[in-house]
Amino acid sequence: MTPPTYSVDIEKLVYHGWGMGTIDGIKVFVPQTVPGDRVLVRIKKKEKRFWHGVKLALESPSPFREPAACQHADDCGGCQLQGVQYETQIQFKASMIADAAFQHHLESAIPLIRPVLACDSPYFYRNKMEFAFGSENGEVILGLKRRGQFDQVVPITQCLLQDQESNAIIAFAQAFFRAAKASTWDYREHVGFLRHLMLRQSKRKAAWMVNLVVSEDNPELISQFSTALMAQFPSVASVFKSIQSAVGDTAFTTNIHHVAGDDHIIESIGSYQFKISPLSFFQTNSLQARILYDEVAKVAQKIAPKLAFDLYCGTGTIGIYMSEHCGTVIGVEENPSAIADATQNAALNSVTNIQFICDRVKNVLKSHTWTPELIVIDPPRSGMVPKAIRRILDCNAPHIVYVSCNPVTLFRDLKEFETHGYRIHYIQPVDMFPNTFHIESVVYLSKP
Ligand SMILES: C[S@@+](CC[C@H](N)C(=O)[O-])C[C@H]1O[C@@H](n2cnc3c(N)ncnc32)[C@H](O)[C@@H]1O
Known part of the structure; x- marks a missing residue:
């Protein structure tokens, strides 16, 4: 039927x-x-x-x-809002945030949502993208996953999210591995050599880090690729290879090896410089990260805390950015690579009033005697686990800034803070991800 x-x-x-x-x-x-x-x-x-x-x-x-600017918009799973006027994307995102507040019974917070801080450049803004290898008529292709299909790749000739030069790098890598007759990962059978190509760019320095993700090592071929790539693109400053043999479709593995060039790139946000290693999290829109961090720094400046926490601190960016307004900052992060970068970033920026702890937030806050006046929280998309929230509540900090890239988990967690005596002052959305549905928010809360 x-x-x-x-x-x-x-x-x-x-x-x-x-x-x-x-x-x-x-x-x-x-x-x-x-x-x-x-x-x-x-x-x-x-x-x-x-x-x-x-x-x-x-x-x-x-x-x-409106007609989509991107020729791949109908097939590619990358941008959900390609083909919608940018001003309207902003309105859709604002109402998505209000909906999330409503669903978590925080209707009282809806009037506190400020107008979205839009992005000046809705294209070419991303500093990091992961492309996937696939095969078409027996030939290597490199692109992005087909919308809704985990096992199909759309060959990309012109992605509008990352700097234009990324398109030339993709074309080069595709041609190189076609000529080498390399095999590509079969997403159903879990066999094949080439899996992903991660491109990360320092916007300020126009330098690229390239991480080739393969299922097993082939030192000779990878070294030939790296040499040819760096000869063709002087802006490629750093090459890594990751050996990812797991069947799950993730490019992230700690089995990563430096192949050529620098082992990091340096990016600037405002007047600060940040070293980024391939496994460290870094905000993907460098220009808009400044707007985001200014929102956090504004609160720190107003409070001038003797002690502030920067929880889920990644490479130490927020803590370093607001350090001039704080007596001392303590950054907490579970990823050792990010913590190593954070420590070097403090030195790079001559920031001496910050220290970093490498562990899970809930563990660090289990037993301590600190009394922070300001806690900045910037968790991953999944938000915070209940134990972490409980331990943050135990700190009894008068001021909290919650930075979130997911309105759903944000309001779930805000409800907990509100139930335990915190008042939401405002929610400031910042559009870090034009042409996609994603939206970042900075929320300022305090308790008497
Ligand atoms: C959204 S990123 C924020 C990083 C940083 N604040 C920034 O702006 O670049 C979240 C970070 O939390 C870290 N993380 C995830 N779960 C964690 C946990 N339970 N404890 C500590 N860090 C965690 C991740 O490794 C990642 O670096």
């Missing part, structure tokens, strides 16, 4: 970049749609409170759509 189809008006954008409409009062999430679209939908899965739909046809396009 042919499954039924429905004509659905998309009302809003929700997390994951899905459009949401309703069928007979039930919410239905439909990828590849935006508010204002009317689409023909088939239901793929029914959950208790909502359904998942598949777009079969665009019956009437949203008035907010």
